Amino acid sequence: MGEVKLLATNESFPCARIEWALKIKGVEYEYMKENLLNKSDLLLQSNPVYKKVPVLLHNGLTIAESLVILEYIDETWKQNPLLPQDPYDRANARFWARFIDEKCVIGVWKAGVAQGEGKGEAIQSALESLALLDKQIEGKKYFGGEEIGYLDIVAGWIPYWLNVLEQLGDMELLTPQRFPHLHQWSLNLMQTAPVKDCLPPRDSVVDYFSFGFNYVRSMT
Incomplete structure (x- = not known):
C-alpha cells in the first residue's frame, strides 16, 4: 500500500493513537520524531494549518489530526477493522x-x-x-x-x-x-x-x- 511515514513525538498521546492503530493493522511505517520546540520544515509544510503532530504521510498524501488519521487508516487498510461495521x-x-x-x-x-x-x-x-x-x-x-x-x-x-x-x-x-x-x-x-x-x-x-x-x- 505504499510508503508510510509518521511525524510524531513519543510523549504525545494523540501520536500514540496512530502508532497503536498502525500496529494493530500490521502496517509498516517510518517513525519521524519531531522536536516541537524546533519544528521541521516537513511538519510545517505537511500541516500548515495547525503546525502540530501527528501527521501521517502516505504515498505523497498528508493527513493531520489524530481522529481523522485513525479513520483514514481504517478505511485504507481493511484488515483488523477499528470502527464497528454497523x-x-x-x-x-x-x-x-x-x-x-x-x-x-x-x-x-x-x-x-x-x-x-x-x-x-x-x-x-x-x-x-x-x-x-x-x-x-x-x-x-x-x-x-x-x-x-x-x-x-x-x-x-x-x-x-x-x-x-x-x-x-x-x-x-x-x-x-x-x-x-x-x-x-x-x-x-x-x-x-x-x-x-x-x-x-x-x-x-x-x-x-x-x-x-x-x-x-x-x-x-
Missing part, C-alpha cells in the same frame, strides 16, 4: 470519540492547571465526564467488545497519561472505587501488545506536560 455503532463510536477529546481530555487538563477557588469545580466537571465514560464500558472488556477498537485507541491516554496529569495537577481522579469499569478496562488495555510496546518513559511525559502546565499557570 452504521449506527459507527456513528455512536464517533460521538464518544469527540466526547473523549472535547470533554474528558480538556476537562482533565483544565482541572490539572486550575488553581485556587476554581480548582474544585474544575475537578468535579472532569469527574462527571469520566463517569459518563465509565458507564459506556460497563460489562465490556473493551469499548470495541472482545478486541481493541477505535474507541479504545481514542481513550487509550487514560491508563498512562492520566496518571501523569493527576500528579502534575495534584488531584486524584481515576480510582477503582470511583470508576470500577473504567479502571478495569485500563488494566486490560495496558496488557495489550500495541499499547504496552509504544509507551514513552514516564519521566519524559512528566517533563512534556510540565512545560504546558507551567506556561498556562503563568498566564493566570
